[in-house]
Ligand code: PAN
């Protein structure tokens with residue numbers, strides 16, 4: 160990107176998670192997540208009966224070069240697919256030296272972080288500040304009944320590698336228990 164007007168200043172709505180003006184924005188529907196959910200394994204090639212919006216991501220556009228940082232907001236809506244809570248795809252950073260900072264503004268969730276056969280689960284509630292170390296895959300899961308809103312900052316040249324998670328998933332899955340509360344299962 161060429162024409163940048165400094166300083167870059169936006170408005171972040173803590174209630175909705177929206178960043179205004181909207182630089183970069185994407186919506187992820189269920190149809191974008193084929194193969195990610197356990198229940199989807201059997202029905203992968205069947206047409207979807209409905210296609211709900213699972214999460215939205217706002218990112219401020221900055222040059223993708225060393226030293227620059229991307230502020231971003233993720234809004235994960237409440238719900239589940241076959242008893243598995245709505246979640247982000249999850250990814251590694253292509254640059255294995257790129258860490259990230261996550262801060263939960265609203266809602267109730269879990270952050271899965273995985274590296275070298277180890278999968279950690281951190282609670283995300285308003286004020287939770289989690290450091291995602293370099294080299295760790297990360298996925299946010301909304302286990303509450305309202306939107307989960309997370310602010311994050313990552314190096315602009317980090318790059319996103321979705322392949323390994325898309326193929327193998329995380330070592331843990333978060334499912335709705337009999338009383339509606341989240342239960343973390345070892346992935347089969
Ligand atoms: C976040 C994620 C965002 C959406 O900004 O990109 O929460 O998750 P997926 O990218 O896994 O779909 C981040 O970790 N950026 O590096």
Ligand code: ZN
Nearest residue numbers: 252259297313
């Ligand atoms: Zn990331």
